[in-house]
Amino acid sequence: MPTGRSVCLDVGERRVGIAVSDDEGRLASPLQVLERRDAARDFQRLADVVREQRATRVVVGLPRTLTGEIGPQARRVQRWTARLAPYLQVPIVYWDERYSTAEAYRRLGAAGRTRRPRAPIDAVAAAVILQDYLDSER
Numbered sequence: 497m498p499t500g501r502s503v504c505l506d507v508g509e510r511r512v513g514i515a516v517s518d519d520e521g522r523l524a525s526p527l528q529v530l531e532r533r534d535a536a537r538d539f540q541r542l543a544d545v546v547r548e549q550r551a552t553r554v555v556v557g558l559p560r561t562l563t564g565e566i567g568p569q570a571r572r573v574q575r576w577t578a579r580l581a582p583y584l585q586v587p588i589v590y591w592d593e594r595y596s597t598a599e600a601y602r603r604l605g606a607a608g609r610t611r612r613p614r615a616p617i618d619a620v621a622a623a624v625i626l627q628d629y630l631d632s633e634r
Contacts, residue, residue, distance in 0.1 A: 500552030503527075503545060504626035506593065506618055507556065507573045512542065513618030515626045516549050521633070524626035526619035535579065543583040553586050557593030557625040564592070591629045593621070 502521060506513035512530040517523060527545070532538055546554055556577050561567040566574075577588060 501550055502553050502555050502626060502630070503549050503551040504555040504622045504629070505542070505557065506622035506625055507576055508618060511618045512538070513620070513622035514545060515619060515622035516551070517626055517630055521630055524623040524630060526616070526623045529616065529618045539580050539583040542580060546584055546586060551586055554584060554588045555591050555626055555629050556588055557622065558590040560592050560594055562594065589629070591625055593625045
């Protein structure tokens with residue numbers, strides 16, 4: 497089981513959804529959404545979040561194809577994450593994020609929040625990815 501706090505990133509073309517786990521690594525919660533603007537500044541802001549949250553790892557959602565392969569979008573996320581890595585002092589773990597956005601929409605709909613702006617969905621999707629990772633590690 498993961499020990500310590502994890503931060504999860506759901507990397508999109510325009511936004512990065514951020515979620516965090518509790519200290520015991522049991523429960524994931526949406527934290528915030530970062531609007532991507534300037535790579536170096538964005539990486540520094542993400543490193544600040546990781547440090548402020550006292551995270552022991554960063555989980556990055558990897559958008560595999562429906563057949564589970566690494567496609568063009570997953571390769572873009574891997575290249576972006578490779579550029580982020582020097583800013584971090586903790587390991588990075590990739591986690592399959594297939595269906596995470598659909599699940600996030602389902603959860604928001606179940607909570608009666610179907611007409612929310614797009615931005616919060618990115619943080620909720622990151623929480624879905626992180627919770628799946630945490631559950632698999634138990």
